[in-house]
Amino acid sequence: MSAEVINGRELSTALKEEMKVEVEKLKEFGLTPHLTVVLVGDNPASKSYVKGKEKAAAETGISSSLIELPASTTESALLQLIQELNDDTTVHGILVQLPLPDQIREEKVIEAIHPDKDVDGFHPINIGKMMTGEDTFLPCTPYGIITMLKSKNIKIEGKHAVVIGRSNIVGKPVGQLLLNENATVTYCHSRTKNLQELAANADILIAAIGKAHAITAEYIKDGAVVIDVGINRLENGSLTGDVDFESAKEKASYITPVPRGVGPMTITMLLKNTIKAAKGLSKIEG
Numbered sequence: 001m002s003a004e005v006i007n008g009r010e011l012s013t014a015l016k017e018e019m020k021v022e023v024e025k026l027k028e029f030g031l032t033p034h035l036t037v038v039l040v041g042d043n044p045a046s047k048s049y050v051k052g053k054e055k056a057a058a059e060t061g062i063s064s065s066l067i068e069l070p071a072s073t074t075e076s077a078l079l080q081l082i083q084e085l086n087d088d089t090t091v092h093g094i095l096v097q098l099p100l101p102d103q104i105r106e107e108k109v110i111e112a113i114h115p116d117k118d119v120d121g122f123h124p125i126n127i128g129k130m131m132t133g134e135d136t137f138l139p140c141t142p143y144g145i146i147t148m149l150k151s152k153n154i155k156i157e158g159k160h161a162v163v164i165g166r167s168n169i170v171g172k173p174v175g176q177l178l179l180n181e182n183a184t185v186t187y188c189h190s191r192t193k194n195l196q197e198l199a200a201n202a203d204i205l206i207a208a209i210g211k212a213h214a215i216t217a218e219y220i221k222d223g224a225v226v227i228d229v230g231i232n233r234l235e236n237g238s239l240t241g242d243v244d245f246e247s248a249k250e251k252a253s254y255i256t257p258v259p260r261g262v263g264p265m266t267i268t269m270l271l272k273n274t275i276k277a278a279k280g281l282s283k284i285e286g
């Protein structure tokens with residue numbers, strides 16, 4: 001079998017078209033969704049992601065601003081800035097690009113962002129709401145993955161989903177969202193003993209390990225849905241996933257590529273959350 005490729009870039013383009021129409025309507029009510037991105041330091045990968053976010057926002061009519069701070073910024077200076085952004089009624093969404101320099105504790109920063117402006121969905125209040133299934137901002141990468149599955153009408157209910165990786169921003173929340181959709185979820189990680197055996201049991205396999213091409217055909221059950229969350233930069237500068245795409249696509253029924261898979265969807269869901277934040281903060285229903 002050769003898998004059907006779920007193209008995250010194409011799906012993103014379609015979703016952005018829909019959002020553009022919605023943003024135009026909000027603008028007629030005098031509401032322009034506004035995202036503020038804070039970038040600390042000059043990590044080249046972070047700079048490139050931030051550019052992608054600004055470009056995507058502009059495409060949908062969402063306004064965005066970028067605050068760039070030096071790598072030497074103190075934690076208290078950053079927390080103070082976040083307080084100002086929390087109080088600024090023209091700012092609907094706040095995103096502090098991760099990772100942060102060592103002198104700044106990420107959890108302090110995440111907890112400082114007002115939960116109603118937390119378009120990353122990283123605040124403990126929003127994570128709690130996600131766990132209990134309340135309406136909230138969903139973390140963008142997991143939200144993008146669920147949206148990709150639904151776009152192909154892939155059934156999640158009753159399926160065995162195996163998540164490889166347990167980060168707070170991808171592994172843990174994607175498992176939770178799959179559980180919310182009534183999947184049976186297994187989490188695997190660096191201490192898992194029989195990774196290959198567990199992975200090969202998955203109907204839906206989520207690879208979020210951070211190691212190029214770690215998941216080869218032997219880890220994949222015939223007909224499985226394979227979602228590749230890896231973004232690994234090779235020495236030649238090209239981008240590749242955690243899944244060995246060429247061998248995996250011969251066994252999978254659906255597969256996501258890297259690039260043009262989960263990455264663009266992450267940004268698209270950030271825009272969705274920004275619109276949600278703008279509507280929520282302005283109490284416009286829709």
Ligand SMILES: Nc1nc(=O)c2c([nH]1)NC[C@@H]1CN(c3ccc(C(=O)N[C@@H](CCC(=O)O)C(=O)O)cc3)C=[N+]21
Pocket residue numbers: 048049052095096097098099120140231239258259260261262263264265266267
């Ligand atoms: N507070 C915070 N929120 C984030 O959402 C966040 C973050 N920090 N830190 C870093 C990660 C990573 N991330 C990506 C977003 C888009 C692509 C993306 O669009 N990738 C393109 C390729 C882009 C390229 O060529 O460099 C693709 O896969 O096709 C990748 C990675 C968001 N992150």
